[in-house]
Amino acid sequence: MFEGSIESLLAAQSAASYNFLNVAIAFLLTFFQGLILVYVYQRLFSGPLLQRNFSATILLVGLITTGLITAINGNLSLSLGMVGALSIVRFRTPVKDPIDLIFIFGSIANGVTNAVSLFLLSSITTVTISIVALYLVSSLNKRFKAVLVIRGDIDIEAYNPFDQHRNINGQLKSAQKYGDIVEQVYELETDQKNLELLKDNLKKLGYDFDLASIK
Structure with missing residues (x-):
């Protein structure tokens, strides 16, 4: 009985279709929010401190996260597989500045929230990060x-x-x-x-x- 319930649940999830309008909105919104974060990052780090590759990373991480969460959203088998895959991943690239993590997590947060159609929350997150970061610009340049x-x-x-x-x-x-x-x-x-x-x-x-x- 228990095995039958799991099989029926997985079958229902596999048959589920995506709302392509929401998916398109999620990717577009993540892209534009990523551009905002890149702009703020470039304002915060100018001249020799600016890492142009990291600017591209901010943009791409959000888009990748949106696609990833959209794929596993509501799919139990994919979710469990992703947990297992991420548990063995090791990232060894050092972070040169702690504030870089703010932009990375901000981009990831936008990707996750947009993928589950929480568009207002992702917009609030982007605005909040941008305001706080721009305030840091003015204080650091004083x-x-x-x-x-x-x-x-x-x-x-x-x-x-x-x-x-x-x-x-x-x-x-x-x-x-x-x-x-x-x-x-x-x-x-x-x-x-x-x-x-x-x-x-x-x-x-x-x-x-x-x-x-x-x-």
Whole structure:
């Protein structure tokens, strides 16, 4: 009896036909929402920080997710097969910036919600992500002044922490040597995005540093 119920359920699902109008709307809406996310991403990451391949990834992930969820929606056998397939998949590509995950999950969320015809929810998701991300753009691009103190085995005459960061205006205020350790004090003007790049570079070089904003 139990086996017969499962067989009848699978047979009914296999015979189910898709609403091609909803499928077309889902793909079109996912595509346009992906374009919006790509635009916001390109506003957030400009110049050398922009990964053009990642822009294409944002767009394609949503479309692939829409097709995938449409295929397995309401189909028990395909759903179970997909769970088994995804359980053995390993993604080893490193994410260079944590905010990249926001755009990836946003694109996936749009693909899933559009595939099940929750068009209003996907639109709200896209608008929310875009507004928050654009707010981050304005806050990251806001310049401010800060004091940077660097300590380490530094060549005072040759080392300049701003050689690779032309968007940071830095001025050396003092330099003192304590044994093998040199302490340099800089006053700088920058924005949050370039400051994070400078901090990452100092960490890679193994220097100890302190930062304090100037009110």
